[in-house]
Amino acid sequence: MLAADQATKAWASSNLPYDRLVPVIPHWFGFGLLHNSGAAFGSLGGRNQVLTLVTIGLLVAFGWLLFRGALYGPLAAASLGAVLGGGLGNLADRVRLGSVVDFIQLRPWPADFNLADVAIRVGALLLVASVFLQGSRRTRPG
Numbered sequence: 001m002l003a004a005d006q007a008t009k010a011w012a013s014s015n016l017p018y019d020r021l022v023p024v025i026p027h028w029f030g031f032g033l034l035h036n037s038g039a040a041f042g043s044l045g046g047r048n049q050v051l052t053l054v055t056i057g058l059l060v061a062f063g064w065l066l067f068r069g070a071l072y073g074p075l076a077a078a079s080l081g082a083v084l085g086g087g088l089g090n091l092a093d094r095v096r097l098g099s100v101v102d103f104i105q106l107r108p109w110p111a112d113f114n115l116a117d118v119a120i121r122v123g124a125l126l127l128v129a130s131v132f133l134q135g136s137r138r139t140r141p142g
Contacts (some may be wrong), residue, residue, distance in 0.1 A: 001085030005115040006092060012103035012114075022103055034112050052094045059087045076130040082123030089116030095129040 016022060016033040022032040038045035066080040093100045102112040 001082060001115070001119050003088035005049050005086065005119070008106055008115050009089075009093065009101040009103070013101060016071055028107050030060065030105045031103050032105055032112065034102045035097065036102050036112075037099040040111065040117075047097050055091045055094065056090055058138065059084060062087070065124035073130060075126060075133065079123045079130055082119040083127065084123075086116040086123060089114070091120070091142030096108065096141070 012031065012033050016031050021030045021032040036045075037048045039047075039051055044051060055139070062080055062083050066077065066084065100116075101112050102117075104114060104133045105112050109116045
């Protein structure tokens, strides 16, 4: 995940115009280079150092969960791996560039994003599903 994220961001940085949409499917999907020094949806803009520290803390916590085996099963491992890979991709941008490279525009989604963001969100959803599945297995009689 980390390699794919960084490769696509390098491609976007080299080939896309800054802050201008290159439509792939007009009014629905396209590419456009942006740098986000904030968090999701541009919130906390300009707080890259704080967000870097928060990201490091969260990555350590998720890494601990993964390697400690606090959650078990392939779904939990895959979800934590996706969150870690995505988090590392965005952390690499924050440390190296002072902001995160976003380049995917999908409407009506309200914010631009990148592959790391996709991995984090999908991983988080799978993690929630994993926790619910583990809980339902524990409470089932027999």
